[in-house]
Amino acid sequence: MKADPKGVLTGEHYLDGDHACAEGGLAAGCRFFAGYPITPSTEVAERIAERFPMVGGIFIQMEDELASMCALIGASWAGAKSMSVTSGPGFSLMMENLGLAAMMETPCVLVNVQRGGPSTGLPTLPGQADMMQARWGSHGDYEIIAISPSSPQECFDFVIDAFNLSEQWRVPVLVMTDECVGHMTEKVVIPPAYEIEVVPRRYTTLPPSEYLPYRPDPDMVPQMIKAGDGYRIHTTGLTHDERGYPVMSAECQEQLVRRLVEKIRLHADQIIRFEEDEIEDADVVVVSYGISSRVAVRAIALARKEGIKVGHLRLIVVWPFPEKRIHELAKKIKAFVVVEINYGQMVYEVERCAHGQAEAILVPHGGGWVHDPADILEKIKEAAR
Amino acid sequence: MKADPKGVLTGEHYLDGDHACAEGGLAAGCRFFAGYPITPSTEVAERIAERFPMVGGIFIQMEDELASMCALIGASWAGAKSMSVTSGPGFSLMMENLGLAAMMETPCVLVNVQRGGPSTGLPTLPGQADMMQARWGSHGDYEIIAISPSSPQECFDFVIDAFNLSEQWRVPVLVMTDECVGHMTEKVVIPPAYEIEVVPRRYTTLPPSEYLPYRPDPDMVPQMIKAGDGYRIHTTGLTHDERGYPVMSAECQEQLVRRLVEKIRLHADQIIRFEEDEIEDADVVVVSYGISSRVAVRAIALARKEGIKVGHLRLIVVWPFPEKRIHELAKKIKAFVVVEINYGQMVYEVERCAHGQAEAILVPHGGGWVHDPADILEKIKEAAR
Amino acid sequence: MSNGKPSEEHHPMEALLRMDRIPHIWCSTCGLGTSVSAFALALEDLQYDLDKICIVSGIGCTGRVAGYVKLDSFHATHGRAIPFATGLKLANPQLKVVVFSGDGDLIAIGGNHFIHAARRNMDLTVICVNNFIYAMTGGQVAPTSPLGASCSTTPYGNYERPFNIPHLAESCGAVYVARWTALHLRRTAKSIAEAMRKPGFSVVEIICPCSTLYARRNRLGDGLELMKFYHENSIIKHGADPRDVDIDFQSPIVVGKFVDRDRPTFIDGYNRAMTAKLGEKFEPYGVAPAEVHDG
Amino acid sequence: MSNGKPSEEHHPMEALLRMDRIPHIWCSTCGLGTSVSAFALALEDLQYDLDKICIVSGIGCTGRVAGYVKLDSFHATHGRAIPFATGLKLANPQLKVVVFSGDGDLIAIGGNHFIHAARRNMDLTVICVNNFIYAMTGGQVAPTSPLGASCSTTPYGNYERPFNIPHLAESCGAVYVARWTALHLRRTAKSIAEAMRKPGFSVVEIICPCSTLYARRNRLGDGLELMKFYHENSIIKHGADPRDVDIDFQSPIVVGKFVDRDRPTFIDGYNRAMTAKLGEKFEPYGVAPAEVHDG
Amino acid sequence: MAEIRVTGFGGQGIIRLGYIIGKAASLYGQQHATLTQSFGPEARGSACSAQVVVSDMPVLYPYITRPDILVAMSQEAYGKYIDNLKEGGQLLFDQDLVSTGELPKSVKAFSIPATRLAEEMGNRIIANIVMLGFFTAVTGLIEPEAVRKAIPGSVPDRFVELNQKAFDVGYNYVKEGAVVAPPEDRS
Amino acid sequence: MAEIRVTGFGGQGIIRLGYIIGKAASLYGQQHATLTQSFGPEARGSACSAQVVVSDMPVLYPYITRPDILVAMSQEAYGKYIDNLKEGGQLLFDQDLVSTGELPKSVKAFSIPATRLAEEMGNRIIANIVMLGFFTAVTGLIEPEAVRKAIPGSVPDRFVELNQKAFDVGYNYVKEGAVVAPPEDRS
Amino acid sequence: MKFWRTPLDSDRVKVPHGRIHIIVERCKGCAYCVEFCPRDVLEMSTEYNQKGYHPPYVKVEDDCVNCRLCELLCPEFAIFCTLKEEEEVGNKEEVGHVESRS
Amino acid sequence: MKFWRTPLDSDRVKVPHGRIHIIVERCKGCAYCVEFCPRDVLEMSTEYNQKGYHPPYVKVEDDCVNCRLCELLCPEFAIFCTLKEEEEVGNKEEVGHVESRS
Numbered sequence A, B: 001m002k003a004d005p006k007g008v009l010t011g012e013h014y015l016d017g018d019h020a021c022a023e024g025g026l027a028a029g030c031r032f033f034a035g036y037p038i039t040p041s042t043e044v045a046e047r048i049a050e051r052f053p054m055v056g057g058i059f060i061q062m063e064d065e066l067a068s069m070c071a072l073i074g075a076s077w078a079g080a081k082s083m084s085v086t087s088g089p090g091f092s093l094m095m096e097n098l099g100l101a102a103m104m105e106t107p108c109v110l111v112n113v114q115r116g117g118p119s120t121g122l123p124t125l126p127g128q129a130d131m132m133q134a135r136w137g138s139h140g141d142y143e144i145i146a147i148s149p150s151s152p153q154e155c156f157d158f159v160i161d162a163f164n165l166s167e168q169w170r171v172p173v174l175v176m177t178d179e180c181v182g183h184m185t186e187k188v189v190i191p192p193a194y195e196i197e198v199v200p201r202r203y204t205t206l207p208p209s210e211y212l213p214y215r216p217d218p219d220m221v222p223q224m225i226k227a228g229d230g231y232r233i234h235t236t237g238l239t240h241d242e243r244g245y246p247v248m249s250a251e252c253q254e255q256l257v258r259r260l261v262e263k264i265r266l267h268a269d270q271i272i273r274f275e276e277d278e279i280e281d282a283d284v285v286v287v288s289y290g291i292s293s294r295v296a297v298r299a300i301a302l303a304r305k306e307g308i309k310v311g312h313l314r315l316i317v318v319w320p321f322p323e324k325r326i327h328e329l330a331k332k333i334k335a336f337v338v339v340e341i342n343y344g345q346m347v348y349e350v351e352r353c354a355h356g357q358a359e360a361i362l363v364p365h366g367g368g369w370v371h372d373p374a375d376i377l378e379k380i381k382e383a384a385r
Numbered sequence C, D: 001m002s003n004g005k006p007s008e009e010h011h012p013m014e015a016l017l018r019m020d021r022i023p024h025i026w027c028s029t030c031g032l033g034t035s036v037s038a039f040a041l042a043l044e045d046l047q048y049d050l051d052k053i054c055i056v057s058g059i060g061c062t063g064r065v066a067g068y069v070k071l072d073s074f075h076a077t078h079g080r081a082i083p084f085a086t087g088l089k090l091a092n093p094q095l096k097v098v099v100f101s102g103d104g105d106l107i108a109i110g111g112n113h114f115i116h117a118a119r120r121n122m123d124l125t126v127i128c129v130n131n132f133i134y135a136m137t138g139g140q141v142a143p144t145s146p147l148g149a150s151c152s153t154t155p156y157g158n159y160e161r162p163f164n165i166p167h168l169a170e171s172c173g174a175v176y177v178a179r180w181t182a183l184h185l186r187r188t189a190k191s192i193a194e195a196m197r198k199p200g201f202s203v204v205e206i207i208c209p210c211s212t213l214y215a216r217r218n219r220l221g222d223g224l225e226l227m228k229f230y231h232e233n234s235i236i237k238h239g240a241d242p243r244d245v246d247i248d249f250q251s252p253i254v255v256g257k258f259v260d261r262d263r264p265t266f267i268d269g270y271n272r273a274m275t276a277k278l279g280e281k282f283e284p285y286g287v288a289p290a291e292v293h294d295g
Numbered sequence E, F: 001m002a003e004i005r006v007t008g009f010g011g012q013g014i015i016r017l018g019y020i021i022g023k024a025a026s027l028y029g030q031q032h033a034t035l036t037q038s039f040g041p042e043a044r045g046s047a048c049s050a051q052v053v054v055s056d057m058p059v060l061y062p063y064i065t066r067p068d069i070l071v072a073m074s075q076e077a078y079g080k081y082i083d084n085l086k087e088g089g090q091l092l093f094d095q096d097l098v099s100t101g102e103l104p105k106s107v108k109a110f111s112i113p114a115t116r117l118a119e120e121m122g123n124r125i126i127a128n129i130v131m132l133g134f135f136t137a138v139t140g141l142i143e144p145e146a147v148r149k150a151i152p153g154s155v156p157d158r159f160v161e162l163n164q165k166a167f168d169v170g171y172n173y174v175k176e177g178a179v180v181a182p183p184e185d186r187s
Numbered sequence G, H: 001m002k003f004w005r006t007p008l009d010s011d012r013v014k015v016p017h018g019r020i021h022i023i024v025e026r027c028k029g030c031a032y033c034v035e036f037c038p039r040d041v042l043e044m045s046t047e048y049n050q051k052g053y054h055p056p057y058v059k060v061e062d063d064c065v066n067c068r069l070c071e072l073l074c075p076e077f078a079i080f081c082t083l084k085e086e087e088e089v090g091n092k093e094e095v096g097h098v099e100s101r102s
């Protein structure tokens, strides 16, 4: 399906990442936005508030992030493509209801413009330390999808992708960007609506009498309805059967939660995206995402100049994690150098998936700024030795 | 230092895990409790509410879990040993302020009686799927300590340990139990107060003029004061220097957050505890914690009967994770079999630390009940092959 | 039914209930089932298209209502029924959205959403079953428990002054506020219908016996006795000042319709403001039949 | 100071401020510094032992107050100053605990804590600086922004009815409620002192110019003009019914002391209830000098 | 080692029954006893079950596989659990609430109108303690004195006396008639 | 490729200055331009800085190491960043707000009383656009027409005209006097 | 999709008579129906249903005026009333009558 | 630990005179002090301080009655007043007087 031209601001713009996220949402058909201000993500909400009245969307600034996340879910069930944006502290507050979205299999998109943490931390400065939280932040087992843009153009593009993944797999999709990208301004090209592919909601074609809200299609994802269409469905955060009814048993739990987990894990290959560069001859592979990938390229260029055979694996979809690819590479190379603005998050995944066949070396950074390429170079050299 | 006899209910009791947690808190000197009811953890709060008036403690049922977690931190800064209890959904709501506790280096204890998740899940039934959340649930980089009891007696003992670790390292300590243990009743022996070792708060001996609230001792932990003692300190969730003052820079972030992380990581050996059984000749090691360890023993006994050389590593302190020990074992054995009531959490750590030198096989369980020992046995056999 | 007899053979509630989930989980003599009947009666009165009515609950014994009612029904997280309902309503203003939940859910953990939705005059009808306790979790004190009430977390009696829900609702901006006991079944139904007809944030409080926990702990007899006690101990005062309708163990429970006033709803306010500012560029929201956002 | 001159050489606020953090981060013509001076004046009046006074802020421009005041001072998370303060107060009832924070912090995200602390009559003094906006994050609409106010998230004007903070406080149970503009400096100070003397939950609202965001967006001139405007546009009505003190762009701002009444505090209530029930077994809490819980 | 399952529905005091058995064994009976429980989301009325493992050795694995003793206080519970009873195991049930139909071979069944007896004593709530007395007498697993000691502290203080009486009613009910179908008659 | 740093304190419109430069280069000047920014927690008054990398190739690494051009609108910012200016780089500064003292060798310095000129135009808020005009004239990096085009949409609509004027004031200010100390005079 | 029954036409049926249907196994014996019936039509049975509750039975059906109060108050949706003229047979599987058991 | 000064003994000092201290570099030029001084003692300078603000200077110090209003209102804690009799010299490092600059 193609995008509704109403929301698509076709043309060339000079936008920061935050504003580009807003435009991505608009282009993807987002018409419901609930949020609560927080630096450095607020500009997304501000642009939405300005643009929505003209495209028939509805923006509401809620009383807090808990309410925002919950409103997204309600709106999605009423048929809207819904989105919110936040940063660290607000992200933490959304965790409970992120779990609800996962449990109810509600499509929605949440952008996290990461800043320095923990706690209030460095509100105006960058960090990439909510990556594991994105995966594990709510209680219980569930899976989400997370995608990490590294430029305003990608903010635009990936928010559309996020909506599409969200509709396709009926999971909340997280756009894990960072203050650097959010506040970096570059040219953003918005194509005409007819060039923007949009995944429609998986509305059921069954009549109410035959429809079961949680009976999965062969791809493990159930079909959806929207409130008001006469299906009279029930949905709950409790463990539920295919009817959506609570069933308090280990059996029902096994059926439901295993599916929630496996619909993503078993289709990881369809979901995962990454970019590789100069991998073929590499002894060392730098793994990075978001702003860090743009810093890493500088270090890689320096290292190549010094004759080190180093390649680059940039994560685009960060969750699910590209286990297989890391394992394959591990067999061929000496070491991974993981560049992220934290004291070790995705590096644990790299280490795990390398299975001891290649080292995983972190270039740590506490946040507040990006790496000095020289520090990355240092580790690349160490890794190549 | 020895426990204050006032709170110690010396004698033999027939208690469930929840009540034993409450008695552990009382014995450890907990005199402030803020909480919000949630199944299956509420009994801890109920017992505290009943017992506190007699021992000079103060109990408050807050309006939600956010408030509870925050009140703990305030109370701790006023000099009280403070504690709360919750389960999955409430745990998620506490994540933001768990980060504040970590950032302010506030000693406090939080018990999570795990139930089936995600979302509202299975309120009355067990799960062990908040384990990764315990480690990663708040935004930004930080470290906590988590400890996992598997019987009412351990609930009592480990809550005391939790308070002690919390005072020693000035971190929030999580007691990660589960509905099975929380609602299992057994004899609990409460020793006399003089036999209970209690770590006192690290109050500074420096005069206010010389005291800096975030200047670390050689063990990386700063000394504390309590409100009202004339030190006129400032503490904040923002990135702060040794004075406790906000400093918005990558340098300050590096100094502070690296220390928060390293005070635990570099002292992991002092903190980590586990129990091993029949490890010497083992080809396969079962890794487990909480209720699952008691289910695992049955499977291990069955396997040993069949002649399989299988040992048991029971995690007591689950975070920090015993990386080194797992790696050592990995070199000697064929495989780990990880028994946990989830679709894979601690198993990722086992896999990571095994460095490909031993397989890590999960025995998954969605929650709602414990494993069938036969399922574990099956995996042990598979692992031994 | 196998024998194809007319539906009069069945309990008339069967059309509104998910019969495959009945019997429900509520205790014997609990007033919740009765409160659901009052809601049904209101719907009977309203004659709205049931397909366009949504019901949202939070977590609690009352929170289970959404699970039994055969409307589009949503069982949100504890305390979050109102923001969930807000999302539903705003994304499709053609829906009638009813929140049916407990005092703890709506007023304790959900208190902030309650006051802000009232302030914004979000077009929702909130049916708050007040049983003076957190029942589902086993009888802990609630912010509605009367002074002195014995609860599992106030074993020596509650010492916190409770909220007066009508007063809280009114002072935050609700346009319609009524209170009844569960036994005032037809009056409750009438109030629910009025509330649902009224655009804006409306609140109907139902004082309801929790027989298993509240009644038993406080030696108030069984559910039947408590049901009767609430009813007999109540006096109807329509238009009473909500400030004066506190509830305690001693004095009578004032019931009636306390507030019925007009204020622009959130969407009204939005449409007015945007139209004034943007004129032609703006197409009023939610006025046309629901836009389908599936693009 | 190097030359050992008497302290009169220094700004007298230096004794109460963390001078190593001055200049503060607030904008030119922001009224926050002035509000801090009013607080200082109140402390001067009270003559309490400053070592026993704690100040807690949430996050926001106002939330930075705790960082500048040289008391035991706590900078909690956004919205959570009140529960943090509750912990401090309950764990050591000898402390005087003041919450100094912004309208967004206290009334938006922190609204639930505000109403519940008022209900419980937690012994805290809340100084709420109302600048009608979320300033720290760049000028988004707040639940206090007047109808029509231009904010970054209401670029076409605010369409949500704002809270009237004194009314909210009063209806939830606060025992002392006053409102002043920042320019009513001595009156503000007097109210703060009265509030701090009063056991229980007391609220002092300070209407304060945010020059950079609110004033500029709404073309209200610079901070000086806005400061004067608020002051000149205000009328003092002690004892005014809090229902009648809504704020909008048009009508005058009613200021004064609105509520001053007595109710048992949380700890009073607790002590009474426990003493009645447990008698000898119970030792009243917080009556003796603070117990030190370091066992 | 003995594995006991006590079942009925919420509100019958099933867990408390199990609790007193375990406490008696564990604190006053020189044995080890682990009580586990399972219950539904309902405050009352849903199937609920308490399991007690009583053993001379510390109990590691706390769950029961095939109980030696099944106490059934509702039809639903009976239906759900009877097949799981061990060969030669004992079944105790409330005869007004459970109709066994034809019993599996080898089950030693003992019945008592516990609820009715309790109602006769003025409060059906103590049916569980009537059953406790009956259990103590029938199984002989724990000394009656140990069980009696375990009652105070396990029920509200003001009901201790009533509960002691209920215990006696159940304990003394044991007579030939209680045994519905001793296996030897069946084989 | 040119690396530009614009600095001052919050409230001076530093970021907007950088934004218009980047936008002009990127949308109207056939170049690639990445703008990054850093600012403190203050709404106003704290040191703030905008960096623009202008290049013929897509900009991968978006940060600057040693800027070719430094625009300084406060003393603090000047002090912080001057040493980092590239050999032979250009310094543009507001002469009322920055006193350079003795300048490092090889710096090409150009000064303008931007704030005062803006105040003379009735609003100090447009000092940044005065500086923009000056920047355009002095550096010659971007066509003045491209820059002029970039102003609408970058400032509130009602101020576009005023800003265009401010641009002209800065652009036309360039005269011999602007060059404080051309390096050739110093070497 | 409407669930309500057509309203009674009270002009034609002067004194309506109701037939009471009790869904015995759904009843939890709360006695609301018995207590609040304005015509004292019902009484609690001494029998237990499978859940162990005493359900009501119809004492004198002739006195029932079909006011539906029992139906509306019953928290278990276990009792309802139909107009005698309109409907006389119940669904034997689901809808029992306690009196026929005792 | 108290921070306040001993209250003025207003009986003895009939017409108090104040000496104004302006901490120029701390000032953000809001003009509150100038605007609200009841005696019109102050005026804004045309100079900039290092932050680029125009601080006030003392026009006629003799008119100052030491009411402290400027001190209390100044949001920057950048101006204060001492009793002339008690204190005449300022701390030159931190406390400048704008008039001496102009």
Ligand SMILES: Cc1ncc(C[n+]2csc(CCOP(=O)(O)OP(=O)(O)O)c2C)c(N)n1
Residues within 6 Å of the ligand: B036, B037, B038, B039, B065, B089, B090, B093, B120, C059, C060, C061, C062, C063, C077, C078, C101, C102, C103, C104, C105, C106, C129, C131, C133, C134, C135, C136, C137, C142
């Ligand atoms: C975040 C969270 N905290 C706590 C709970 C546990 N919980 C479930 S229901 C409930 C209270 C319900 O009280 P109320 O809303 O009055 O409903 P009632 O059961 O009395 O009808 C609580 C605390 C939860 N599910 N989620």
Ligand SMILES: Cc1ncc(C[n+]2csc(CCOP(=O)(O)OP(=O)(O)O)c2C)c(N)n1
Residues within 6 Å of the ligand: A036, A037, A038, A039, A065, A089, A090, A093, A120, D059, D060, D061, D062, D063, D077, D078, D101, D102, D103, D104, D105, D106, D129, D131, D133, D134, D135, D136, D137, D142
């Ligand atoms: C959980 C969370 N959400 C959002 C924020 C971002 N935030 C910081 S301050 C603030 C608003 C402050 O408004 P107010 O309390 O009125 O203070 P002001 O700045 O106006 O003085 C917000 C939304 C945050 N820090 N934490």
Ligand code: SF4
Residues within 6 Å of the ligand: C025, C026, C027, C029, C030, C031, C032, C061, C062, C131, C135, C136, C209, C210, C211, C212, C213, C214, E043, E044
């Ligand atoms: S516990 Fe109380 S509120 Fe819940 S179902 Fe039982 S009687 Fe009703």
Ligand code: SF4
Residues within 6 Å of the ligand: D025, D026, D027, D028, D029, D030, D031, D032, D061, D062, D131, D135, D136, D209, D210, D211, D212, D213, D214, F043, F044
């Ligand atoms: S943004 Fe507003 S509230 Fe914040 S410091 Fe500036 S003027 Fe004050």
Ligand code: SF4
Residues within 6 Å of the ligand: G018, G020, G036, G037, G038, G039, G040, G041, G042, G063, G064, G065, G066, G067, G068, G069, G070, G071, G081
């Ligand atoms: S319908 Fe009315 S009269 Fe008939 S049994 Fe029911 S309550 Fe009684």
Ligand code: SF4
Residues within 6 Å of the ligand: G022, G026, G027, G028, G029, G030, G031, G032, G033, G034, G055, G056, G073, G074, G075, G076, G077, G078, G079
């Ligand atoms: S009201 Fe319903 S549940 Fe209660 S006794 Fe009557 S039929 Fe049974």
Ligand code: SF4
Residues within 6 Å of the ligand: H018, H020, H036, H037, H038, H039, H040, H041, H042, H063, H064, H065, H066, H067, H068, H069, H070, H071, H081
């Ligand atoms: S002390 Fe009073 S009179 Fe003197 S300058 Fe200040 S405001 Fe004016």
Ligand code: SF4
Residues within 6 Å of the ligand: H022, H026, H027, H028, H029, H030, H031, H032, H033, H034, H055, H056, H070, H073, H074, H075, H076, H077, H078, H079
């Ligand atoms: S009040 Fe203070 S900041 Fe304002 S002009 Fe006067 S001295 Fe400067």
Ligand SMILES: [Mg+2]
Residues within 6 Å of the ligand: C060, C102, C103, C104, C129, C130, C131, C132, C133, C134, C135, C142
């Ligand atoms: Mg309730």
Ligand SMILES: [Mg+2]
Residues within 6 Å of the ligand: D060, D102, D103, D104, D129, D130, D131, D132, D133, D134, D135, D142
């Ligand atoms: Mg504000």
